[in-house]
Amino acid sequence: MDNLKEDLKKQIIEQLNLEDLQVSDIDDDALLFSDQGLGLDSIDALELIVLLEQYHGIQVVNPDEGKEAFLSVSTMADYIRKRKAEQIA
Amino acid sequence: MSFITSYCHLNNENCSVNGEIIAERDRESEDSWFKQLYKSQEFVYPKFYKMDTLSQSGYLLSEMIKRAQPSLITSYNDDEIAMLFANQFSSADSDLRFEKSYKEQGTPSPALFVYTLPNIVLGEIAILNKWYGENMFAVLPKFAPDFFVNYIDILMSAGTKAVLCGWLGITGEQVNVFVFLVEKEGLAGNEFNTGNLAQIAGPGLL
Numbered sequence: 001m002d003n004l005k006e007d008l009k010k011q012i013i014e015q016l017n018l019e020d021l022q023v024s025d026i027d028d029d030a031l032l033f034s035d036q037g038l039g040l041d042s043i044d045a046l047e048l049i050v051l052l053e054q055y056h057g058i059q060v061v062n063p064d065e066g067k068e069a070f071l072s073v074s075t076m077a078d079y080i081r082k083r084k085a086e087q088i089a
Numbered sequence: 090m091s092f093i094t095s096y097c098h099l100n101n102e103n104c105s106v107n108g109e110i111i112a113e114r115d116r117e118s119e120d121s122w123f124k125q126l127y128k129s130q131e132f133v134y135p136k137f138y139k140m141d142t143l144s145q146s147g148y149l150l151s152e153m154i155k156r157a158q159p160s161l162i163t164s165y166n167d168d169e170i171a172m173l174f175a176n177q178f179s180s181a182d183s184d185l186r187f188e189k190s191y192k193e194q195g196t197p198s199p200a201l202f203v204y205t206l207p208n209i210v211l212g213e214i215a216i217l218n219k220w221y222g223e224n225m226f227a228v229l230p231k232f233a234p235d236f237f238v239n240y241i242d243i244l245m246s247a248g249t250k251a252v253l254c255g256w257l258g259i260t261g262e263q264v265n266v267f268v269f270l271v272e273k274e275g276l277a278g279n280e281f282n283t284g285n286l287a288q289i290a291g292p293g294l295l
Contacts (some may be wrong), residue, residue, distance in 0.1 A: 012215050013137070015198075015200070016139065017139075017186075017198065017200050017201055018138045018139060019121070020120070020121050020123070020124040020127075020137075020138050021138045021205075025138075030102075035134070035135055035136070037135060038135050038138070038139075039134070039135035039136035039138075039139065039198070040139070043199045043200060043203055044139070044200060047199060047200050050196070085259045
């Protein structure tokens with residue numbers, strides 16, 4: 001089990017007030033901003049940016065970067081790992 | 090003449106359509122009552138999980154009305170369907186939760202803020218169905234059949250052919266929701282007047 005992805009799902013539920021959802025309801029690769037995924041919108045994108053900063057100490061300053069990072073829980077996890085590796089290097 | 094062609098009731102224990110109970114709450118379930126309904130009715134609309142309970146109630150019962158009265162989808166242009174909703178406490182639940190998020194987290198939650206107006210529920214339903222008719226959310230001291238009859242008379246005289254109406258009583262843990270459809274031409278249904286509306290609404294609302 002990928003702990004980072006599980007943590008991200010919990011954080012998304014908390015940050016976006018998706019109280020009716022459980023971690024098991026969110027697929028790793030479901031498109032977050034699609035009606036086939038979570039159906040998130042631009043307001044939620046703001047919340048995800050806040051989430052990355054609050055929980056992971058990562059600032060998203062490039063909008064194009066954010067578009068790719070927020071595709072799914074998997075891409076968010078990849079993005080966090082990449083940015084953390086850059087911080088260490 | 091107009092007709093009440095379909096109606097739904099939702100309370101803390103069950104949900105009925107045209108007087109027939111279609112779902113009963115499972116108190117042992119881990120899911121919220123509204124999530125139980127969403128799943129049991131096999132609705133698919135991920136935005137449901139983002140909505141506050143006021144919008145969830147409006148979404149759920151509007152979907153049930155559409156199932157009970159398919160003419161709502163097939164018989165009208167997108168600007169011929171209006172919506173007229175009301176309740177007693179506006180969006181108080183979301184307002185309080187937003188205030189709490191402001192106080193406890195230090196930063197307000199945009200995801201909560203977007204639901205701090207009661208007419209957002211109308212936007213949710215209109216966006217989903219692409220309905221562009223008139224819509225209004227009123228805050229009233231109590232459910233008032235006269236208000237619906239008078240307002241719908243005005244809407245119908247100005248080109249509206251169907252009106253989705255609702256009383257969304259959502260306060261804390263209390264749920265008392267009544268949604269009904271009024272159509273200008275109804276082959277079957279109750280004539281739309283204050284007496285019939287009061288009777289269909291039931292004693293729980295009056």
